Amino acid sequence: MAFQEIKLYQTGTFVAGNRLLDPAQRTVQARTGRSNTLTSGHRACRGCGEALGARYVLDAAMRVTKGSMVAVNSTGCLEVFTTPYPESSWQLPWLHSLFGNGPAVASGVAAALKAKGREDIRVVAQAGDGGTVDIGFGTLSGMFERNDDVLFVCYDNQGYMNTGVQRSGATPPAARTANTKALGAEPGNVFGQGKFAPLIAMAHEIPYVATATVADLHDLEAKVETAMGMRGARYLHVLVPCPLGWGADSSETIRLARLAKESGIFPVFEAEQGDVTAVSKLRRQVPVTEYLRPQKRYAHLFGDPGRPDIVERLQARADRTIARFGLLSEGDR
Amino acid sequence: MRSQIEGSQAVAQAIARCRPQVIAAYPISPQTHIVESLSDLVRTGDLEGCEYLMVESEFGAMSACIGAAAAGTRTYTATSSQGLLFMAEALFNASGLGLPTVMTVANRAIGAPINIWNDHSDTMAMRDSGWIQLYAESNQEAADLHLQAFRLAEQLELPVMVCMDGFVLTHAFEPVDLPEQADVDAYLPPRVPRQALDPEEPMTIGAMVGPEAFTEVRYLMHAKQAAALDIIPTLASEFEERFGRSSGGLVRPYRLDGAEIVVVALGSILGTIQDVVDTLREEGVPIGVLGIGCFRPWPEEEVRAALASARQVLVVERSFAPGVGGIVSRDVRLSLNGLAAEVFEVAAGLGGRPVTRESLRRLIADVREGRMPANTLHFLDLDTQVVQRELRRPGTGVPPGPHVDHLTRESGR
Numbered sequence A: 001m002a003f004q005e006i007k008l009y010q011t012g013t014f015v016a017g018n019r020l021l022d023p024a025q026r027t028v029q030a031r032t033g034r035s036n037t038l039t040s041g042h043r044a045c046r047g048c049g050e051a052l053g054a055r056y057v058l059d060a061a062m063r064v065t066k067g068s069m070v071a072v073n074s075t076g077c078l079e080v081f082t083t084p085y086p087e088s089s090w091q092l093p094w095l096h097s098l099f100g101n102g103p104a105v106a107s108g109v110a111a112a113l114k115a116k117g118r119e120d121i122r123v124v125a126q127a128g129d130g131g132t133v134d135i136g137f138g139t140l141s142g143m144f145e146r147n148d149d150v151l152f153v154c155y156d157n158q159g160y161m162n163t164g165v166q167r168s169g170a171t172p173p174a175a176r177t178a179n180t181k182a183l184g185a186e187p188g189n190v191f192g193q194g195k196f197a198p199l200i201a202m203a204h205e206i207p208y209v210a211t212a213t214v215a216d217l218h219d220l221e222a223k224v225e226t227a228m229g230m231r232g233a234r235y236l237h238v239l240v241p242c243p244l245g246w247g248a249d250s251s252e253t254i255r256l257a258r259l260a261k262e263s264g265i266f267p268v269f270e271a272e273q274g275d276v277t278a279v280s281k282l283r284r285q286v287p288v289t290e291y292l293r294p295q296k297r298y299a300h301l302f303g304d305p306g307r308p309d310i311v312e313r314l315q316a317r318a319d320r321t322i323a324r325f326g327l328l329s330e331g332d333r
Numbered sequence B: 001m002r003s004q005i006e007g008s009q010a011v012a013q014a015i016a017r018c019r020p021q022v023i024a025a026y027p028i029s030p031q032t033h034i035v036e037s038l039s040d041l042v043r044t045g046d047l048e049g050c051e052y053l054m055v056e057s058e059f060g061a062m063s064a065c066i067g068a069a070a071a072g073t074r075t076y077t078a079t080s081s082q083g084l085l086f087m088a089e090a091l092f093n094a095s096g097l098g099l100p101t102v103m104t105v106a107n108r109a110i111g112a113p114i115n116i117w118n119d120h121s122d123t124m125a126m127r128d129s130g131w132i133q134l135y136a137e138s139n140q141e142a143a144d145l146h147l148q149a150f151r152l153a154e155q156l157e158l159p160v161m162v163c164m165d166g167f168v169l170t171h172a173f174e175p176v177d178l179p180e181q182a183d184v185d186a187y188l189p190p191r192v193p194r195q196a197l198d199p200e201e202p203m204t205i206g207a208m209v210g211p212e213a214f215t216e217v218r219y220l221m222h223a224k225q226a227a228a229l230d231i232i233p234t235l236a237s238e239f240e241e242r243f244g245r246s247s248g249g250l251v252r253p254y255r256l257d258g259a260e261i262v263v264v265a266l267g268s269i270l271g272t273i274q275d276v277v278d279t280l281r282e283e284g285v286p287i288g289v290l291g292i293g294c295f296r297p298w299p300e301e302e303v304r305a306a307l308a309s310a311r312q313v314l315v316v317e318r319s320f321a322p323g324v325g326g327i328v329s330r331d332v333r334l335s336l337n338g339l340a341a342e343v344f345e346v347a348a349g350l351g352g353r354p355v356t357r358e359s360l361r362r363l364i365a366d367v368r369e370g371r372m373p374a375n376t377l378h379f380l381d382l383d384t385q386v387v388q389r390e391l392r393r394p395g396t397g398v399p400p401g402p403h404v405d406h407l408t409r410e411s412g413r
């Protein structure tokens, strides 16, 4: 193997490099024993947040279950970039059926394992935001209401990326996509449409609901561990920036995920049985413009004359989310 | 054990004795009694080792069966009509993935206009879904076919539909010999899948396949269907040896010796047709019946052999392809390729309209006496007055609007 020079990066104010941590506290990814469940050679774009998120989620779950696990995957980028015939990047039993049925397929797998007396084998299902909050929502709600023993993970890149970046029910207002272009009086996606699935998951009063981003991978792994320590229906919603769909540089993935959280646009929290049990406070609140500006999907808001009115509405939405989830620390309020 | 029992209960009992490990089902008339009964059997513990999933839709039901079958278990579901169409995407997926689910379809018409009664437009719409389709003639056969269906499905790793006429069979009380558990166990061993989702042997199932291999994959699917044509008769004769009665098989010839005119049909209507044929035979008419037990795969050779000496073939089917004609008729014509027989296509019993002996006798007389043209679709017992009035509706330059609304309005007058 060729010698690879390792550079130590200062990764930003809020991130302690793994090397500085006690070995027990290092991420699963930093350990030699990681399972590489989603192994190298897949065909995701450079800087793909979804590939990063899936890698951390599955390796963490594999660690908790000691490799006794199967995965179900809905149609979408993650499915396509990992299994181009005749190759597969998956090093665990993996089943893909359709775009809208991941939750029900996972329920079927869990029921089969129960019938076989093999509940020691755990089930993780995963889908993009489209496969989760839109076309798969009926089957997801069914899985929640039956409290089937499945961890369902939504990798939210806020659009139908696999089909060329169209709007989904998770696309934020004002974002341009291929079918919500920056045209007309309300450029980009309209306000007041779509849904925030974690709150609807909570309404099912399932054992565990959590959100996370690929900016805080320790937090993501910890949430997977918590989820896998429980039985029943669990839901994890991970914000995963998509350089292609968001029109951002592939080096910006982590930073954008962090800014989504620090601007209050994307709340990071945990809930059990329908009640919020923990929130990740903002470390240093930033205006939404800091998050929006680097993304071409919001470019129409910032030109000349731009749309300061829309930016203001987006700031108001973030402020509301901050208030609603109590994202500011005592001293910051 | 022979008991006087509702068709749905007979099927539920037969299914329970097949020891399914996962059942996922969503209610729709006329399938409901089957799944209600199975839910009872799971709750009481009579059906042990089975997980019953109350899903949110038929799409969910078939999807759960896909997951459960991929995890290596014996899986079952049942539906009808709109429910079958709601599953459509998952049906093609189950067959494409080679997953051996067995499903009862209590055949029912498809709306609009919404109609809960029996015909075959649901399963015929899914005839190219890659599922094997077996049609039951009686409740006894419906019960028996499920045992054979699991054997077939699991041996071939292909899903199988057992089609039984809604209400006509599902809700009819008839004497049925329920197979004993020990006999079922001997006939149907536990499923041993070729591959399953297993951490010991990780597999990627359901990967994407591009133009470089898709044709080959589809070819092999076609070959699997062809293989079923060999297995189905073997399973039926093995069944007969063990249970002492004949059920299943590809085709069911009835009084075909010397028959110049042959009626071809599927499902419960065959009983009535056989009665009519018996009387006509007594009257000296050279007539017989060919029942189609297996519609997918199409038993082309067997149908051809059975119809080899017929002069007139009358296909009576409970559905049709709008804008084209009979559906079964087209496959029958394929079998008759190069033979001299004329084919008469008849859509009968649509949306639950009874097919009576009198109508059938009249139909057969029309064919024999040259009053009915061959190769065009004929609708049995059509009220010509109603359709003529509607067709003659004066053209006013505006679109005609839905016929069903006119008919409803006018019949209410």
Ligand SMILES: Cc1ncc(C[n+]2csc(CCOP(=O)(O)OP(=O)(O)O)c2C)c(N)n1
Pocket: A050, A075, A076, A077, A078, A099, A100, A127, A128, A129, A130, A131, A132, A157, A159, A160, A161, A162, A163, A168
């Ligand atoms: C029933 C059905 N409708 C539409 C599609 C086309 N389709 C495939 S993936 C996809 C979008 C996937 O979006 P998402 O779930 O957010 O995943 P992403 O690719 O963004 O990761 C669509 C629309 C399909 N495969 N099946």
Ligand code: SF4
Pocket: A043, A044, A045, A046, A047, A048, A049, A050, A051, A077, A081, A157, A161, A162, A241, A242, A243, A244, A245
């Ligand atoms: S389009 Fe987006 S989600 Fe899809 S592989 Fe590329 S970066 Fe990842």
Ligand SMILES: [Mg+2]
Pocket: A128, A129, A130, A155, A156, A157, A158, A159, A160, A161, A168
């Ligand atoms: Mg997406």
